[in-house]
Amino acid sequence: MQTDYFKSLIEQDSRVADIILAEAQRQSDGIELIPSENYVSPAVLGAMGSILTNKYSEGYPGKRYYGGQEFIDQVENLTIERAKKLFNAEHVNVQPYSGSPANAAIYMALLEYKDTVMGLKLDQGGHITHGLPISFSGKFFNFVQYLVDPVTHRLDMDQVRKIALETKPKMIVAGYSAYPRDIDWKAFKSIADEVGAITFADISHIAGLIAGGQLENPINYGFDVVMTTTHKTLRGPRSAMIMCKQKHQKAIDRAVFPGLQGGPHDHTTAAKAVAFEEALKPEFKVYSAQIIKNAKTLADELTKRGWKLITGGTDNHLMVADLSVVGIKGAEAQVALDEAGITLNKNTIPYDPRGPMDPSGIRFGTPAITTRGMKEGEMVKIAEYMDEVIKNHNKPEVLGSVKEKVKALCKGFPVPGIKV
Numbered sequence: 288m289q290t291d292y293f294k295s296l297i298e299q300d301s302r303v304a305d306i307i308l309a310e311a312q313r314q315s316d317g318i319e320l321i322p323s324e325n326y327v328s329p330a331v332l333g334a335m336g337s338i339l340t341n342k343y344s345e346g347y348p349g350k351r352y353y354g355g356q357e358f359i360d361q362v363e364n365l366t367i368e369r370a371k372k373l374f375n376a377e378h379v380n381v382q383p384y385s386g387s388p389a390n391a392a393i394y395m396a397l398l399e400y401k402d403t404v405m406g407l408k409l410d411q412g413g414h415i416t417h418g419l420p421i422s423f424s425g426k427f428f429n430f431v432q433y434l435v436d437p438v439t440h441r442l443d444m445d446q447v448r449k450i451a452l453e454t455k456p457k458m459i460v461a462g463y464s465a466y467p468r469d470i471d472w473k474a475f476k477s478i479a480d481e482v483g484a485i486t487f488a489d490i491s492h493i494a495g496l497i498a499g500g501q502l503e504n505p506i507n508y509g510f511d512v513v514m515t516t517t518h519k520t521l522r523g524p525r526s527a528m529i530m531c532k533q534k535h536q537k538a539i540d541r542a543v544f545p546g547l548q549g550g551p552h553d554h555t556t557a558a559k560a561v562a563f564e565e566a567l568k569p570e571f572k573v574y575s576a577q578i579i580k581n582a583k584t585l586a587d588e589l590t591k592r593g594w595k596l597i598t599g600g601t602d603n604h605l606m607v608a609d610l611s612v613v614g615i616k617g618a619e620a621q622v623a624l625d626e627a628g629i630t631l632n633k634n635t636i637p638y639d640p641r642g643p644m645d646p647s648g649i650r651f652g653t654p655a656i657t658t659r660g661m662k663e664g665e666m667v668k669i670a671e672y673m674d675e676v677i678k679n680h681n682k683p684e685v686l687g688s689v690k691e692k693v694k695a696l697c698k699g700f701p702v703p704g705i706k707v
């Protein structure tokens with residue numbers, strides 16, 4: 288916000304500048320619990336807001352279609368090198384614009400139209416691109432959806448194996464958007480090997496926890512292809528990358544460009560390089576360990592207050608709460624919490640009798656508040672505030688008083704990159 292670029296924006300276009308400043312104030316004053324959001328460092332912002340956005344660079348380092356690539360090649364190679372080191376990857380494509388296009392590229396590279404693929408159903412924690420019938424994934428491929436156990440709400444690897452043996456998928460997708468427990472990569476790989484399927488891990492949510500050494504890395508279990516978005520727990524710019532075994536390099540690269548995308552966003556590539564270097568530092572391990580400690584504390588504190596968390600808690604950065612037990616719907620809860628300065632999202636719970644626009648639950652997590660420096664003590668307060676809001680969701684005076692407490696708490700924990 289303090290850069291010359293931003294000063295120019297204020298001078299030239301105050302309407303846009305004012306909106307950005309208002310959003311900065313909102314980010315500063317509120318508790319951000321959307322588990323896929325985070326705050327990037329000023330250095331990442333610097334790269335994102337740089338003149339690299341001026342360049343076109345279709346192709347790959349050393350093999351571009353336009354001239355003037357000597358610096359762009361350097362930045363892309365550096366990003367690849369850092370990503371390889373961070374995740375122990377054989378090959379990395381850092382050009383995908385974001386998670387959905389990256390997943391589209393993976394399917395395009397490794398599958399044929401209407402091939403059978405296994406993915407976790409959306410309302411159970413999967414992602415739109417893991418086979419939702421109205422997404423390209425469900426339209427162009429024959430997705431068979433596996434489910435979590437109806438009682439424990441945990442993945443049931445016997446059921447995954449049974450479906451795999453019955454349907455003989457060409458690919459099995461593991462890695463989720465709303466699953467609070469560890470994933471058994473080894474079991475997935477062994478089931479896939481048994482039926483001759485390609486293994487694909489979508490680690491978008493947990494990449495920062497893997498990079499920080501807190502969760503297991505599917506690459507170390509021999510997964511063929513691993514995609515991650517680079518924001519979320521990994522705390523880089525809004526983007527994605529694909530990591531794969533050397534044998535898939537050609538297919539993956541050709542699917543990203545020219546298969547699906549045009550010129551890569553070089554300013555974003557540079558910002559990924561900056562974020563990966565941050566993630567290679569020892570401090571990142573501390574941050575990622577704290578995300579999990581915070582999530583476990585928040586889960587315990589809410590459980591003590593009578594909340595029902597799906598699977599009873601968390602092993603990672605996120606939780607899903609079933610609010611039907613307290614008689615409030617997910618959408619109402621999201622609105623009430625928003626009014627109290629706490630942001631999260633309404634979410635389906637496994638086997639939800641309600642629809643995705645008005646589901647029975649909420650999803651929340653700790654990456655962003657951990658980046659602000661909040662620890663276990665603050666989690667106790669946040670649980671208290673959330674509980675107060677949910678139990679008084681139709682009392683504006685309570686929501687107003689929690690908002691004041693939230694603001695006071697946030698004052699002690701500045702957001703990186705924001706000086707309001």
Ligand code: DSN
Pocket residue numbers: 323386414464
């Ligand atoms: N929208 C992301 C999330 O919130 O999990 C997934 O794409």
